[in-house]
Amino acid sequence: xxxxxxxxxxxxxxxxxxxxxxxxxxxxxxxxxxxxxxxxxxxxxxxxxxxxxxxxxxxxxxxxxxxxxxxxxxxxxxxxxxxxxxxxxxxxxxxxxxxxxxxxxxxxxxxxxxxxxxxxxxxxxxxxxxxxxxxxxxxxxxxxxxxxxxxxxxxxxxxxxxxxxxxxxxxxxxxxxxxxxxxxxxxxxxxxxxxxxxxxxxxxxxxxxxxxxxxxxxxxxxxxxxxxxxxxxxxxxxxxxxxxxxxxxxxxxxxxxxxxxxxxxxxxxxxxxxxxxxxxxxxxxxxxxxxxxxxxxxxxxxxxxxxxxxxxxxxxxxxxxxxxxxxxxxxxxxxxxxxxxxxxxxxxxxxxxxxxxxxxxxxxxxxxxxxxxxxxxxxxxxxx
Numbered sequence: 001x002x003x004x005x006x007x008x009x010x011x012x013x014x015x016x017x018x019x020x021x022x023x024x025x026x027x028x029x030x031x032x033x034x035x036x037x038x039x040x041x042x043x044x045x046x047x048x049x050x051x052x053x054x055x056x057x058x059x060x061x062x063x064x065x066x067x068x069x070x071x072x073x074x075x076x077x078x079x080x081x082x083x084x085x086x087x088x089x090x091x092x093x094x095x096x097x098x099x100x101x102x103x104x105x106x107x108x109x110x111x112x113x114x115x116x117x118x119x120x121x122x123x124x125x126x127x128x129x130x131x132x133x134x135x136x137x138x139x140x141x142x143x144x145x146x147x148x149x150x151x152x153x154x155x156x157x158x159x160x161x162x163x164x165x166x167x168x169x170x171x172x173x174x175x176x177x178x179x180x181x182x183x184x185x186x187x188x189x190x191x192x193x194x195x196x197x198x199x200x201x202x203x204x205x206x207x208x209x210x211x212x213x214x215x216x217x218x219x220x221x222x223x224x225x226x227x228x229x230x231x232x233x234x235x236x237x238x239x240x241x242x243x244x245x246x247x248x249x250x251x252x253x254x255x256x257x258x259x260x261x262x263x264x265x266x267x268x269x270x271x272x273x274x275x276x277x278x279x280x281x282x283x284x285x286x287x288x289x290x291x292x293x294x295x296x297x298x299x300x301x302x303x304x305x306x307x308x309x310x311x312x313x314x315x316x317x318x319x320x321x322x323x324x325x326x327x328x329x330x331x332x333x334x335x336x337x338x339x340x341x342x343x344x345x346x347x348x349x350x351x352x353x354x355x356x357x358x359x360x361x362x363x364x365x366x367x368x369x370x371x372x373x374x375x376x377x378x379x380x381x382x383x384x
Contacts, residue, residue, distance in 0.1 A: 028073035036066035036102060043098040050094050058095040061086055065102055072106045076113060080106035088130060091148060099151030104159035111163025118164050127153055187295070187347045200225050201306070224269060255283045256290050260315060263298050267305050272330075273312040274301075281319030289324050289374050292355050293317075296348045300328040300370045303344050309333055310367070322376025331367040348372070 040062035049058040068082035084103040090096035131149040204225065257278045264274040285293070297315060304313050310332030318325045345361055348370070352359040357374040 025074065029070045032069045032072050032105075033066055035105065036069035039098060039102055040065060043101070044090065044096045047095060047097055053093060057093070058090070061090050061095060065090075065098075069102050069105065072109050076106055076110035080110055082106075084130070088133075097148065099148055099155050101155055104155040107156060108159040108163040108166075111160045112166045112170075113163075115160065115164045115167060118161060120160075123156075123160060127156060183350075187351065200228050228266065256285055256293055256317065257282055259290075259294050260297055260317070263294075263301055264313075264315070267301050267313060270305050272304065272310055275312065275314045276317070277314065278317035279319055282317040282324070285319075285324060286376060288355060289376060292351050292357075292374055293324055293326055293372070295351055296359075296370075296372055297326065297328065299344045299348050304328070304330045304332065324374045324376070326370075326372040326374075328370040329367055 044058060044062045044065075047058075049055055065083055065086045068079050068086060071079040071082065080103055083106055084100065087096065087098055087100050087103055090098065131153060204221070257276065260276055260278075264276065267274050301313070304310055310330035313328065313330040316325075316327040316329075348361075349359040352372050352374060355374050357372060359370075359372050361368075361370045363369070
């Protein structure tokens with residue numbers, strides 16, 4: 001017998017479907033109905049209807065208006081036509097002072113979802129025909145009719161324009177979010193590949209230029225290159241999984257100090273002495289703070305390996321309150337080349353700023369220095 005997938009069974013369970021239906025259909029309809037009742041109470045019931053047709057017809061039209069507004073979330077075009085016709089009939093018999101306010105609510109949703117032009121010709125023509133007819137058949141006086149026509153024109157036009165503006169703002173926000181996501185992924189891939197390939201390049205260069213290398217030296221270098229390549233592939237695999245799982249952490253699991261020790265291995269194999277000085281507070285950090293620190297240190301070490309020509313590198317990690325302060329200092333003469341021949345320093349600065357922190361890089365009396373300050377959860381700026 002064919003077995004169904006567990007996810008299929010769960011999604012088909014009415015107990016899991018019912019809350020979604022209530023949230024997406026019933027609650028919006030009830031809220032729309034409440035808005036409709038307020039409009040009817042304020043702009044319909046307060047108007048004394050002529051006899052005939054009298055109050056009963058006014059109440060029926062008010063009920064139809066509320067019913068039409070309840071359809072706004074699911075069927076905005078139908079709701080706009082429905083409420084527009086009901087309001088026009090109410091104006092014709094002098095039963096309302098509603099300046100097509102409910103119709104404007106419905107048109108806003110229709111424009112926000114389906115609109116394409118800011119001032120469509122069909123809307124202008126429809127307003128002219130509708131309000132010309134109202135001026136001719138309205139039971140109110142000329143002054144009241146003109147006032148209603150002017151207010152109705154403004155409300156309907158404004159509702160449509162606001163809907164289009166909201167739609168365009170949403171599209172722009174989504175486009176910016178996609179651009180930021182692409183930039184974040186590009187930074188991560190750059191960090192992973194540059195760090196690994198930098199170490200591989202240095203190791204391969206040493207083996208290639210040292211003529212006295214033995215077979216064991218060559219085998220050890222090739223095994224190290226293989227290990228680095230596998231690590232890079234593993235991190236790239238994690239990055240790809242993160243694009244499908246927003247809850248995944250960007251940095252590998254583990255304490256920051258342990259991660260930094262792992263990052264320092266390519267530099268040590270390249271002949272650079274790495275010293276890590278971290279306090280106890282660096283062991284327990286928020287995920288965003290730990291990830292940003294990990295990526296910045298990774299890129300800084302890559303620059304040390306590829307550009308600095310350093311003999312030693314010192315990494316200092318300190319926690320001050322909820323702030324994390326990091327200093328990467330090397331004694332090489334050429335680390336500043338990283339700022340001219342790539343995007344490493346730019347990426348580190350962007351990572352720090354996205355978390356609300358500060359970044360500084362430059363040469364001092366001791367060598368080339370990268371200093372970063374990252375706020376904790378209280379000062380955090382969301383990056384997703």
